[in-house]
Amino acid sequence: MARPAAWRRRPPYWRGGEGQDGRLRGREDLGALFDLRKVQMRLEKGTPGPIYLLHGEETFLIDQAILAIRTKTLASGLADFNCDVLTAPETTPGQVRDIVETLPMMAERRLVIYRGIESVKDEAWEQLLPVVENPISSTVLVLVADKLDKRKKFIKRLNEVAILVDLKKPYENQIASWIEYIAFLEDLKLAPDAMAAIQQIVGTNLSEIQNEIRKIKQFLGPDAKSVLLADVLKVVSKARVESVFSLTDAIGRRDRARALLCLANLLEHGQNEIGVLSLIYRQIRILSAVYDGKKAGLSGVRLSQKVGVPEFFLKQYLEQVRLWDSQKFACTIKALHETDKALKSSPVASHIWLENFVVQIC
Numbered sequence: 001m002a003r004p005a006a007w008r009r010r011p012p013y014w015r016g017g018e019g020q021d022g023r024l025r026g027r028e029d030l031g032a033l034f035d036l037r038k039v040q041m042r043l044e045k046g047t048p049g050p051i052y053l054l055h056g057e058e059t060f061l062i063d064q065a066i067l068a069i070r071t072k073t074l075a076s077g078l079a080d081f082n083c084d085v086l087t088a089p090e091t092t093p094g095q096v097r098d099i100v101e102t103l104p105m106m107a108e109r110r111l112v113i114y115r116g117i118e119s120v121k122d123e124a125w126e127q128l129l130p131v132v133e134n135p136i137s138s139t140v141l142v143l144v145a146d147k148l149d150k151r152k153k154f155i156k157r158l159n160e161v162a163i164l165v166d167l168k169k170p171y172e173n174q175i176a177s178w179i180e181y182i183a184f185l186e187d188l189k190l191a192p193d194a195m196a197a198i199q200q201i202v203g204t205n206l207s208e209i210q211n212e213i214r215k216i217k218q219f220l221g222p223d224a225k226s227v228l229l230a231d232v233l234k235v236v237s238k239a240r241v242e243s244v245f246s247l248t249d250a251i252g253r254r255d256r257a258r259a260l261l262c263l264a265n266l267l268e269h270g271q272n273e274i275g276v277l278s279l280i281y282r283q284i285r286i287l288s289a290v291y292d293g294k295k296a297g298l299s300g301v302r303l304s305q306k307v308g309v310p311e312f313f314l315k316q317y318l319e320q321v322r323l324w325d326s327q328k329f330a331c332t333i334k335a336l337h338e339t340d341k342a343l344k345s346s347p348v349a350s351h352i353w354l355e356n357f358v359v360q361i362c
Contacts, residue, residue: 035165039065043072048109049163050135055145056167060182060206062144065165066113073111073140081105088116094127100139101131108138115144125154132161172282175204182210183227186217193229193310200282200313201236201244203275212236229312243269247276248283252320256362263354273343273350280357281336288329290317332361 039052054065074082082104086096096114104110131141143162148155158164170178179198183190190198202209216227216235243266250259266276289307304311339357343350 035167036061036064036068039163039165040068043068048073048140050137050140051132051158051162052140052142052165053145053148053158053162054142054165054167055148056169057146058167058169058206060210061167063207065167066142066144069140069142070111073109074107076107078106082107082110083113084111085113086115088114088120092127093120093124096141097128097131100128100136100141102139104138110139111142112139113142113144116146117143118145118147118149122152122154129154129157132157135161169204170206172204172278172285175199175209178206179209179213182206182213185210186213187225188213188217188227189225190227191229193312194227194232196308196310196313197229197232198236200248200279200309201232203244203271204278205272205275208275229310243271244279248279249316249320251280251283251358251362252287252317252323254323254362256359259358259362260355263351263358267351267354273354274340276354277336277340277343277357284329284332284336287317287321287324288333290314290321291324291326291329294318294321328361335360 048069052065052069054062056062070079070083084099086099091114096112100110100112102110131139135141143158150156150159176195176199179190179195183195198209198212202212212232212235213227216231217224219235220227220231243262247259247262247266250262263276267273286307286309290303293303293306298306301311304314307314307317309317335357339353342348342353346353
């Protein structure tokens with residue numbers, strides 16, 4: 001299967017470059033798509049670097065970056081005997097150093113992956129500093145963190161000597177490309193309405209999207225190459241489908257009591273709060289596009305193409321949008337931004353902010 005077109009070329013928002021030493025440059029303003037692809041491209045063309053620092057909250061991106069490094073590092077030799085996956089704080093930096101300094105067994109390189117480094121205390125890093133200052137040529141060290149405090153002394157030092165990979169969560173308008181890419185990894189091609197349904201039902205969490213696409217692959221069998229909307233609706237959890245569509249429909253209809261009930265049901269089934277807010281944001285964005293499209297005189301297929309949703313879903317949006325106007329959209333989008341900020345920074349329980357949002361806009 002050919003790679004999706006978006007993955008055969010350098011992303012259009014690339015603004016960085018590489019220095020003469022091969023280090024990543026201009027990385028602060030780069031998105032997740034570029035960072036992962038850049039690592040893949042560098043590894044395809046050359047040998048792995050001695051130290052990598054991967055950070056980000058999107059598990060799928062972390063796993064993909066590690067897979068690319070592992071594939072290149074352990075291309076030959078006894079892979080199982082030369083790969084160590086360690087986690088802080090169970091494993092100390094001193095123990096990691098001992099393993100890093102161990103020679104590989106019947107292979108060119110050893111791979112050491114150290115996860116959860118954000119939990120390591122400053123003073124403990126001194127134990128690992130010698131192999132950071134003078135990397136072991138036969139070992140590739142990969143340090144992994146969900147979040148980084150760039151003010152810490154050791155992180156500042158890593159910034160100077162490691163290949164830094166900032167795996168940020170993709171923006172909502174990039175999710176369709178990621179769904180296409182994840183399907184490509186599973187040797188599948190999704191119909192446009194199937195792709196839209198996955199995004200609508202699952203949300204923006206790439207790991208969850210990958211899990212659902214793998215379920216679809218297993219359901220269809222190893223010989224399947226294409227996925228239709230009906231396949232998605234058969235495989236994705238019925239409880240989840242009903243909860244997601246019920247919540248977005250209730251918000252679209254401004255039905256407060258039903259929206260609060262659906263919100264509680266979604267959270268109870270394991271959907272995280274940021275994911276729920278992403279689903280709501282997408283619903284409001286589509287409703288706003290339908291509203292503008294109707295004002296411009298569009299309908300049917302033309303309106304469906306304009307707002308980017310299959311005609312299968314268009315009827316419900318047309319029914320909901322009758323209850324909205326431009327002022328209501330403006331107030332709701334403002335409330336969305338305020339809730340998003342609160343979810344990421346406030347000590348108050350996340351579900352309370354979501355409930356307040358629903359009460360405010362419905």
